[in-house]
Amino acid sequence: MAVNTKEIKQRIKSVKNTKKMTKAMELVSAAKMRKAVQGALATRMFATLARELLEQLASGNKPTSPLLEERPVARLLVILITSNRGLCGSFNANIFKRAWQILQDKTNVARHRGLDGKDIIPLSDVAVDVIGVGKKSATFAKRHNYPLIAAFDHLSERPAFEDILSISSMARKAFTEKTYDKVVVMYTQYNSSLSQTVKARQLLPVSPHDLEKMLVVGEKAEEIPSLKQNGYLFEPNPETIIATIVPRLVDIQLYQAILESSASEHSTRMVAMKNASSSAGDMINGLTLEFNKARQAAITQEIAEIAGGAAALE
């Protein structure tokens, strides 16, 4: 007997087990993805309202807040959002690759784009530090030798707003203390379950322009009629309101980025697991065919042996 049928049988069994597992992971990821997408959409309404409010306030007189200050960049902080777990296809590889590409051109990242075409160009070479969200972010910092100043790997699949406050308050504090002159968040944007793109967005100083870019893409949330400016009363005064709203904008932008990343992670995992399940199916088919062939060959051989034996007796 050329091929051992027992061995093939065992392999079929193990592949079947793997298939069961990947199938289950696929279903779990699909459910988690749906939740994350819902969360991202729900956040969008709050973010849109807050951004409009800021613009409304900014149109009257230029708001002053330490979080809005644009200064030449000497030190840049990157918040890199990755996954906690593996088995999610090229999700982490993609964000690493893109982040590396973006950071190659440091002057470009560090530049403040003025809406009137006036840019603030960094004075000297830019130092880059990384805050990692997700366990895999440490790999990136280590590989490219960026100092990893903090890593947050305790976030759940669908983080609550309060969970991310520690990250954003850390970034805000570092910015107001002028440790960093610009904070950029890199995340994976969820377009659909088949397409996700890696994006880099300015978190600090707060830029209504970047916020808007982040909010308008993807699925539309409920349409809100825009503010018209006429005779608003302010209580107690516009400054206090700006001081309340600006930090919230930072929080919400980061929250949005994390939710988008989470949705992307689950959808890439879902697709990867789907592929794995279908490959396992193919493998089972191939192995079954081989098993049948081997079984048939064994029977044929046996018959031939019996016939041979009978012929020898005559």
Added chain:
Amino acid sequence: MNFSLKIVSPDGPTFSGEVESVSLPTAMGEITVLSHHVPLIAVLASGEARIKQGNETIFLSVSSGVIEIRPDNTVYVLAETAERAEQIDLARAETAKLRAEELMKQRDRMDDEQFALVMAKMEKELARLRVGKKWRNVG
């Protein structure tokens, strides 16, 4: 006369609908908004929001944010957290309050900023407890 009210938190809209009046805590004291209120932007404080809708009164606990009353008879409340009274988990609120109290005791070892944070948290939890308990007594 009714107007439309939306209470939005980062986790999504908590309340949305046509209401008769709403009372909200602000940094300068409680205000009650009726239909055709003058356009106003105010800072929301932690506390209890009361919404009157027909014969019903809905209680919510809200914490820091902004109130925006627009000229077109709509009111938006942007709150960091907003919870309906019936959704408040009293046990969780109680433990959170105790934790905040514990932190307050260590005041000497804190800088002003940290103290302000703890203070805000404390106020938020107290508001949740108050609203949650009230609802349970009524209901």
